[in-house]
Amino acid sequence: MMPELADITITSRGETLEELPSYSGVYRFYSNEEALLYVGKSVDIKARVYSHFQEGRKPGRHQRIMTQVARIEAQATAGEIGALLVENAAIKAETPLYNRRQRQVRKLWTIHLTRSKDNFLQPNSADFSPWGERAQDSYGLFHNRRHVDNTIRRHARDHGLCLRMLGLDAGKGPCFQYQLKRCDGACAGDESAEDHNARLLSVLDRDRIAAWPFPGPLLLVERNIRPLPQQPKAQFHLVNHWSWLGCFDDPQAAQTGSKETRDTVFDRDAYRMLMSALRKGKVELLDAESLAEMDNPILAAAFD
Incomplete structure (x- = not known):
């Protein structure tokens, strides 16, 4: 049976509160055994927790959570940005029972850009370490090199980019894709390096991970x-x-x-x-x- 909110202990920074606060922040649901059940965030903790209780009246996942709740811990933030960041870090560090499981940090690949002697930007697969500094722009996160290569080739096909100018096709002169009218002609002199580079950057920008633009923390x-x-x-x-x-x-x-x-x-x-x-x-x-x-x-x- 789902407990009534009046029977649940509400705390903040270890102190007991008379009622749920309406400020923005992060809330945590704990069981009788102090097991962390769930971490959530809201711009109005009181309103959000009430909605959890309303949803918990129907059979399903929410009801399974709410029947176990014995204590609610409220953590205030100055606003929504803090609530988002604190919740994200808490879910990954504290591993609550009912939040979506987060993937473990593992080796990933990304795309870095270099310039050819003809001034064309060329994408290359690079090891993306989760640790360390972000000294240059990266584009996308991939599980392996093949995924990187397939993505670049798909972008080239969909946007008229030249595989030869991208460094993925050997040879000189117009490429085979140009003969099939799938390349806009950078290899044939029909398109400048500047225009080709601009289109490549436009395609990649959606997945750009920017270099850290500040001198320190x-x-x-x-x-x-x-x-x-x-x-x-x-x-x-x-x-x-x-x-x-x-x-x-x-x-x-x-x-x-x-x-x-x-x-x-x-x-x-x-x-x-x-x-x-x-x-x-x-x-x-x-x-x-x-x-x-x-x-x-x-x-x-x-x-x-």
Whole structure:
């Protein structure tokens, strides 16, 4: 039988609350044995948890979760960006029972671009390590080299790119695909390297993983001009080479955290969240070491 919300303990930072808070943040469902059942996020925790109880009245997955809930832990964030980042990290680090299982970090491949002597950009398969620095743009994540090769050839076929100029076809002069009218003629002098490169970059851009555009670790500042009780007015997200390294309630604590040795592990979901926040200009940027304000190159690029 599903418990009533009034019979469930509600806590925040270890303290017991009289009712669920309505601020944005992350919530965790625990069983009687303190097993973590589920991690979720919302811009209004109270409303979202109530909807869980409504959905739990019908047979199915939600009912299986809600019948076990004995405690709800609420964690406030300054806004939606923090809720997204904290939830994503919590699911992967804490492995709750009923959240979607996350794949283990494993070896992946990506595409890097080099220039030929004729100034044509050529895609090459490269090892994509989840660890370390993101020193150059990468395009896509693939399970093996063959997947990389098949993807490049499909792009060439669909967009009139020349396999010879891409470095995937040996020989000189017009290529065979040009004779079949599947190549727009870069190999025959009908198209310039600049035009061919621009089309290739346009095709690849959807899957681009940008090089880290800052000289060191960064603080993304999310502010709330009308915080609710117990909700932070601002939070400082420590990020380095697209790796989210934690959330802090004051800049000095974040600054101290930036000086600690931390592994930068690339997470595709966190990358997309961070890029979205930067593109929309929803955060302020501070240098994590000096706390000096920084320009947003991602936002600037969107207006070029």
